[in-house]
Amino acid sequence: MVLAKQHRYIVAALSFLSLLAIGVFLPKEPAVELKPLYELAHQQIAASSVENVMAQIDGLPNAKKKQRRFFKLLWPYIQEANLNILRERERLLRWQAYPELLDAEQAQLLTLAEKYRVKLPKALKLSSKQGFEHDQESALMYGVTVEDIGDDDTTAIHAMQIEALNKARAEVIETLLKKVDIVPASLTLSQAAIESAWGQSRFAKEGNNLFGVWCYTPGCGVKPLHRAPGDRHEVKRYESLLGSVEDYMLNLNRNRVYRKLRDARFNARDFGEKPLGADMAVGLKRYSALGTRYITMVRSVIKKYRLFELPSF
Numbered sequence: 001m002v003l004a005k006q007h008r009y010i011v012a013a014l015s016f017l018s019l020l021a022i023g024v025f026l027p028k029e030p031a032v033e034l035k036p037l038y039e040l041a042h043q044q045i046a047a048s049s050v051e052n053v054m055a056q057i058d059g060l061p062n063a064k065k066k067q068r069r070f071f072k073l074l075w076p077y078i079q080e081a082n083l084n085i086l087r088e089r090e091r092l093l094r095w096q097a098y099p100e101l102l103d104a105e106q107a108q109l110l111t112l113a114e115k116y117r118v119k120l121p122k123a124l125k126l127s128s129k130q131g132f133e134h135d136q137e138s139a140l141m142y143g144v145t146v147e148d149i150g151d152d153d154t155t156a157i158h159a160m161q162i163e164a165l166n167k168a169r170a171e172v173i174e175t176l177l178k179k180v181d182i183v184p185a186s187l188t189l190s191q192a193a194i195e196s197a198w199g200q201s202r203f204a205k206e207g208n209n210l211f212g213v214w215c216y217t218p219g220c221g222v223k224p225l226h227r228a229p230g231d232r233h234e235v236k237r238y239e240s241l242l243g244s245v246e247d248y249m250l251n252l253n254r255n256r257v258y259r260k261l262r263d264a265r266f267n268a269r270d271f272g273e274k275p276l277g278a279d280m281a282v283g284l285k286r287y288s289a290l291g292t293r294y295i296t297m298v299r300s301v302i303k304k305y306r307l308f309e310l311p312s313f
Helices: 002-019 037-046 050-055 063-097 103-115 122-130 136-141 154-177 185-196 202-207 241-254 256-270 277-283 292-304
Strands: 234-236
Touching: 050 063, 050 202, 063 103, 063 154, 063 185, 063 241, 103 154, 122 154, 185 241, 185 277, 185 292, 202 234, 241 256, 256 277, 277 292
Parallel strands: none
Antiparallel strands: none
16 A cells, blocks of 8 residues: 555656756755756756866855855756656556566566665576476476476466566565665765765865765775775766766665665655655764764754755655
């Protein structure tokens, strides 16, 4: 019942955002003429680097105005990234209602499972590689028991294989629905401000990296100046600012150390509520060496700048 409501909500949200104007309201800002979301997003995403964004901030007269402009200019990237996630989630909800997928749909499901690091059940692995063979030996590979098979009835065997495959798909979809979901703008903006020093960090300027994400392949990013002996990590470099936002969200959505963050979001969905960034911050203990103090920092930025008032999905 709740999932059906989520499906309707996502479809409505996507339609709503493509038709209506949305503005970014930050506290104590003077009234401004608001532009439609996609017009604003197009203008900002086209200039997709931290350098271009910061050029619109550096000339402002004081820190408070710079900070609020920083939030405003990042908003379109966050909306774009979240809308892309919602499109993936809408497909999953549709497949959950109708689990007998077409070949193209199953291929998309397997791609999402790989993207979000979801382990495939045996039946789904087999079907993706070899299709069905309607004999007892093949049926056993799909988890159908000898007692289930009985006589070598190919029709019955095929039906049981289909049942096993649908069950495997349902398991993968259920797991993916806990991972494929939005990251609230309040949480994203708060972490971007902290991790990039309001867009002023060397890693933000040289690598479009707003979230301090690491990588481990030589040349994949910007080398820290004070890296400890033996450390090989670099701070990941992105071609665009949108790439940085999307990778940050993917990291939170699939990395096992942020399971508690995803659980907080899933519980909100389960109660028919919108996920809140301050609640999800509970799962960020291992994002920073600061541990629980980092959670307090993230929540403090959300509270101070009233980021919880921003529209969410």
